[in-house]
Every structure is written in structure tokens, then in C-alpha cells.
Ligand code: HEC
Ligand code: HEC
Ligand code: HEC
Ligand code: HEC
């Protein structure tokens with residue numbers, strides 16, 4: 001199965017899986033998809049916690065200092081991606097704050113060299129999934145609902161298994177659309 005699905009395009013995979021899912025749909029009411037394991041998952045990485053160039057302490061910024069999430073992830077309410085802040089955002093404070101610390105010296109050296117800090121992605125939806133922050137954030141769904149209590153984390157780790165069933169169950173509970181094209185290209 002795994003090798004077969006790898007050689008198919010996402011659309012072909014969708015058709016194949018659909019063909020497999022539909023017969024079993026009858027016995028499971030309208031929730032046939034929610035328990036389905038889907039192959040090739042990078043979405044199931046609960047606890048995934050990649051090494052980062054420096055440890056960015058969310059707990060100190062969003063927790064202790066109460067800097068709002070959207071001060072740094074400012075595109076969340078108006079676009080698909082929440083965005084990762086550029087060094088300019090950091091240096092607005094760190095030109096002056098904690099300049100004696102190694103991590104801040106690292107930031108300053110990157111800034112002076114005009115090089116970005118390359119953070120490793122924590123969450124990564126497959127390309128055939130259409131996800132956008134905007135409708136969720138505008139509806140008032142808290143970041144923590146999907147990302148866990150980031151205020152308590154140092155570097156971010158994945159909090160929820162972001163399986164299709166997770167998306168669909170919340171959509172059903174909130175009368176959000178659940179037709180396939182809502183979330184698939
Ligand atoms: C001062 C800036 C700043 C603030 C405030 C901040 N973040 Fe972040 N956030 C970052 C940086 C830098 C990264 C990249 C490093 C990392 O992944 O740990 C990041 C990464 C993330 C990621 C992981 C992104 C990925 O790669 O998938 C999530 C989720 C996240 N932040 C959520 C939040 C939430 C929720 C809040 C508020 C509770 C918040 N952030 C507040 C700067 C910030
Ligand atoms: C409905 C669930 C949900 C909510 C609410 C949500 N996120 Fe996300 N977030 C995701 C998913 C899913 C991804 C992975 C997207 C991808 O890989 O394409 C993600 C990715 C991210 C990333 C990685 C960079 C990017 O933009 O893809 C950051 C940073 C982030 N979220 C921050 C936030 C912040 C801050 C909030 C609150 C303002 C928030 N998220 C609210 C589900 C959510
Ligand atoms: C609004 C001001 C502000 C912004 C913006 C900001 N920081 Fe900070 N940062 C602080 C403060 C204040 C502290 C000290 C927190 C404490 O010790 O309570 C801190 C502490 C740190 C530390 C820990 C230093 C140590 O070893 O004690 C790191 C690392 C850091 N910030 C990285 C970043 C990065 C990376 C960014 C950009 C994504 C950023 N900061 C953006 C204010 C800011
Ligand atoms: C915590 C609940 C929750 C989770 C989890 C969730 N969603 Fe949503 N989503 C909503 C709600 C509520 C709306 C409707 C917002 C509105 O009415 O504008 C929505 C809307 C959307 C929309 C816009 C639909 C449209 O056409 O208006 C897309 C696309 C979407 N979600 C994709 C996803 C994907 C993909 C996932 C999983 C990775 C996901 N959602 C997880 C609650 C959720």
C-alpha cells in the first residue's frame with residue numbers, strides 16, 4: 001500500500017482512497033472518515049520538536065512578558081499562513097534587551113550579516129490539503145485549540161494529531177463545511 005500510494009499523484013490517491021472508503025461508509029454512519037488512518041502521515045507527529053538554530057523561548061515572550069501571539073505571527077488573521085517573524089521584529093527589542101546573552105549575540109551577528117535565521121518547520125500539512133488560518137482566527141478560535149499551550153513552551157512542539165478526522169470533527173461540531181473540496185485541491 002505505502003509503495004503504491006507513493007507513485008500516485010495526490011489526486012489519484014484521493015480517488016483510490018475514496019474508492020476504498022465509500023463501501024465501508026454504510027456501516028459507520030456519516031462519520032466514516034474520522035477513524036480512518038491515512039497513509040504517509042507527517043500530520044501525526046504529536047510531540048515533534050525539531051532542533052532550532054537557537055532556542056526561542058515562547059514561555060518568556062508570550063508567557064512572562066505577555067507579548068500577543070499576533071505581534072509576531074501577524075498574518076494569521078488575514079492570510080493562509082500565520083507567518084514567522086523576521087529578525088527585524090526581534091531586533092526592535094534585542095538591540096537593547098539581553099545583549100550579553102549568547103543567543104542574542106547570535107541574532108545580532110545574523111542581523112549584521114543580513115542573513116535570516118532559518119527556523120525548522122514544526123507543522124507541515126501535505127500539499128494537497130487546503131488550510132488557512134484566516135477563517136479560524138476570524139471566527140475567534142484560540143491558537144491553543146490547535147497548537148496547545150504555546151505560552152508554556154520553549155521551542156514549539158506539535159500538540160495535536162492533525163489528522164483529517166480532527167479537522168472534520170470540529171467542522172461538524174461547528175457547522176463548518178465538510179465537503180471534500182473545502183480542504184482538498
Ligand atoms: C516574540 C515573537 C513571538 C511571539 C510573541 C510568539 N511567537 Fe510563535 N514563533 C516565534 C518564532 C521565532 C518561531 C520559530 C521558532 C520555533 O518554532 O520554536 C515561532 C514558532 C511558532 C509555532 C510553530 C511554527 C511551525 O514551524 O510550525 C507556533 C505554532 C507558534 N509559534 C505559535 C505561537 C502562539 C500560539 C503564540 C502566542 C501564545 C506565539 N507563537 C507567540 C515567535 C513568536
Ligand atoms: C484550526 C486550527 C488552527 C488554529 C486555530 C491556529 N492554527 Fe496555526 N497552524 C495550524 C495548522 C494545521 C498549521 C500547519 C499549516 C501547514 O503546514 O500548511 C499551522 C501552522 C502554524 C504556524 C507555522 C507557520 C505557518 O504559518 O504555517 C504558525 C507560526 C502558527 N500556525 C501560529 C498560529 C497562531 C499564532 C495562531 C493563533 C492566532 C494559530 N496558529 C491558530 C492550525 C491552526
Ligand atoms: C517586545 C520585545 C521583544 C521582542 C519583539 C523579542 N524579544 Fe526576545 N526577549 C525579550 C525580553 C524582555 C526577554 C527577557 C525575558 C525574561 O528573561 O524574562 C527576551 C528574551 C529572549 C531570549 C532569551 C535570552 C536569554 O538567554 O536569557 C531569546 C533567545 C530571545 N529573547 C529571542 C528572541 C527572538 C528570536 C525574537 C524574534 C523572533 C525575539 N526574542 C523578540 C523581549 C523581546
Ligand atoms: C477547532 C475547530 C476546527 C479545527 C480543528 C479545524 N477547523 Fe477549519 N474551520 C472551523 C470553523 C468553525 C470554520 C468556519 C469559519 C467561518 O464560519 O467562517 C472553519 C473553516 C475552514 C475553512 C474555510 C471554509 C470555507 O470555505 O469557508 C477551511 C478551508 C478549513 N476550515 C480547513 C481546515 C483544515 C484543513 C483543518 C485541519 C488541518 C481544519 N480546518 C481544522 C473550525 C475548525
Ligand code: HEC
Nearest residue numbers: 013014017018038039043129163164167168178179180183
Ligand atoms: C475539514 C478538512 C477536510 C475535509 C472536509 C476533508 N479532508 Fe481529506 N484530509 C484532510 C487533511 C488535513 C488530510 C491530511 C492529514 C491526514 O493524512 O490525515 C487529509 C487527507 C486525506 C487523504 C489522505 C491522502 C494521503 O495520501 O494520506 C484522502 C484520500 C482524503 N483526505 C480524502 C478526502 C475526501 C474523499 C474527503 C470528502 C469526503 C475529504 N478528504 C474531506 C482534511 C480534510
